[in-house]
Amino acid sequence: MPLRLPPLPALRFFEAAGRHQSFKLAAAELNVTPSAISHGIVGLEQALGVALFIREPRGISLTAIGVDYLSYVSEAFSLIAIGTQRLPNHRADRPIALSCAPTFASRWLLPRLAGFRARWPNLDVSVDTSHRQVGFPVDGFDFAIRMSRAPVAGSAWTRLFGERFVPVCSPAYLATLRDERGVPDLQRATLIHVNAASEDWQAWLEATGSAGIDTSGGLHVDTIQLAFEAASMGLGVALGRKPLVDGDLASGALVEACKQTVTASTAYWLVSAEHADSAIQRPELADFKGWLVDEATRLDTHADAAPTTT
Incomplete structure (x- = not known):
């Protein structure tokens, strides 16, 4: 007997809205209107017979049921995304997608990208500087650069520099x-x-x-x-x-x-889905990560020689 699944578009709306805690941000990510997100989630709630969000004048938040359900939906979409990426020749030529803050991009990353392109002239890089959460690998990003005091569970973290x-x-x-x-x-x-x-x-x-x-x-x-x-x-x-x-x-x-x-006390970290850069189908991810870590290591080694106060 086939599994009975809720409407898949509505599940996509729910996953994005639950991750962002915002219908507006989910709509921007999925290129639809906030009204479409809202109506899709109302239909999903009616189909499931449960309330997934608490709607208040100041915004939305997940119910306890919504929090639990989101973990299953997010994992399901992640598995689909990973399986799709592992298909032979699946979008092998797509750009390496990176999310980072605009100041970091303009002042540190972009001045160094010429060196990366000189070594790998056929690899393209897409840099997104919008201030939004990144869910690996569901929303299409390969890497993110984030400020943090320590790694956060659930993804792979590599320290770049402080x-x-x-x-x-x-x-x-x-x-x-x-x-x-x-x-x-x-x-x-x-x-x-x-x-x-x-x-x-x-x-x-x-x-x-x-x-x-x-x-x-x-x-x-x-x-x-x-x-x-x-x-x-x-x-x-x-x-x-x-x-x-x-x-x-x-x-x-x-x-x-x-x-x-x-x-x-914080540092810049390179974040990705676990084992993303070891995928046989996309060895360029390992090349990009290795290059970025090498650039950061040279910078941190030079910084260690400077006098500092801790």
């Missing part, structure tokens, strides 16, 4: 911070904060033992890129994040406001 924090500003702004002895005084500075950063000024101040610096005010922005741009325009002092800020320091657009450098 950041080092140092205050930076424009040369002209630095001149306004100098006291009568010519020493920069951060107590005079407007601090530029990154709202989304897991570690920011407070981490640097605590690690360096700096006192008397007010972190309650200043300029607040939502990306590291904007913080660096604001600092280069003379709007204040940003927390520079080596190696992402290295280009600005080398060009002179930014200078160090002080010499105390702090090692971040």
